Amino acid sequence: MTILKTQDNSTAILVLGEEKLSLKGTHLKQPDSLIFKNSTENNSFVKIAKNTSLNNNASSAWRYLDKLYSAPYFKEHSPKVISSIKKEIQSIAVRNATALQNLPKDSYMHWYAPMQTLVSQMPNTIRNDRERLPKDIAQFRAIDFTNANFKTSGLLQELIEGHYFLLENMGQPLDSVYAQMNIRQPLLINFHHHLLSIKFLI
Amino acid sequence: MKKLLVALITLSTALAANAQSLKGQLKNHAGQTISLTGFQYYNTNILANSTLDSLGFFSLS
Numbered sequence: 158m159t160i161l162k163t164q165d166n167s168t169a170i171l172v173l174g175e176e177k178l179s180l181k182g183t184h185l186k187q188p189d190s191l192i193f194k195n196s197t198e199n200n201s202f203v204k205i206a207k208n209t210s211l212n213n214n215a216s217s218a219w220r221y222l223d224k225l226y227s228a229p230y231f232k233e234h235s236p237k238v239i240s241s242i243k244k245e246i247q248s249i250a251v252r253n254a255t256a257l258q259n260l261p262k263d264s265y266m267h268w269y270a271p272m273q274t275l276v277s278q279m280p281n282t283i284r285n286d287r288e289r290l291p292k293d294i295a296q297f298r299a300i301d302f303t304n305a306n307f308k309t310s311g312l313l314q315e316l317i318e319g320h321y322f323l324l325e326n327m328g329q330p331l332d333s334v335y336a337q338m339n340i341r342q343p344l345l346i347n348f349h350h351h352l353l354s355i356k357f358l359i
Numbered sequence: 360m361k362k363l364l365v366a367l368i369t370l371s372t373a374l375a376a377n378a379q380s381l382k383g384q385l386k387n388h389a390g391q392t393i394s395l396t397g398f399q400y401y402n403t404n405i406l407a408n409s410t411l412d413s414l415g416f417f418s419l420s
Contacts, residue, residue, distance in 0.1 A: 178381045
């Protein structure tokens with residue numbers, strides 16, 4: 158993966174697999190305008206990033222209403238609305254997950270997009286969506302850090318920092334936080350030894 | 360023979376790296392600098408940089 162960055166600090170993530178990549182658009186902060194010529198992977202990623210962002214914004218709004226409608230007054234007067242809100246929150250989660258699963262199984266994007274989604278999701282989990290905490294933690298713990306795709310992904314640091322940020326801010330006592338941190342630490346230490354050995358060989 | 364092999368590998372890697380290029384147009388970034396950054400585990404490397412022309416055209420390789 159590569160990051161395209163302009164002078165005004167706008168950025169876009171690109172796959173540089175194709176030999177000659179061509180991009181047309183107005184501004185990197187306007188993903189609707191970005192079209193890659195002859196690059197299914199990059200166009201898919203832009204589409205997923207755009208739709209995930211729309212879904213997440215909508216989900217935040219529905220969760221706000223869900224909390225508001227948990228008051229006894231609404232339970233009594235608007236039970237159908239409460240049910241609709243919960244259904245839509247669930248539908249959005251399914252749509253996001255399906256979009257990631259539908260990426261071609263043999264593509265780099267099939268591996269990369271869920272990782273990138275986790276990276277961008279973790280701060281939001283702490284701020285607005287604490288119900289996601291167990292899911293984000295489980296997803297991190299299931300990651301195979303020895304996967305060669307990590308080498309050029311640029312995701313390692315953000316994934317690890319994001320995970321520790323989650324643990325530190327999940328509102329549990331420190332001893333519990335340390336215990337949670339230790340669960341994946343031996344594997345991460347082994348991974349760093351693996352990296353050091355690669356560096357040594359080079 | 361070993362040196363020849365190393366030279367061939369180096370040359371093919373360089374050619375492969377050169378084959379990757381990005382060109383395009385981003386109208387609202389006209390006149391700005393633009394860069395492409397790659398990664399190797401925890402390290403970042405600037406692969407190319409350039410300046411967009413007055414119409415927003417650029418080429419990075």
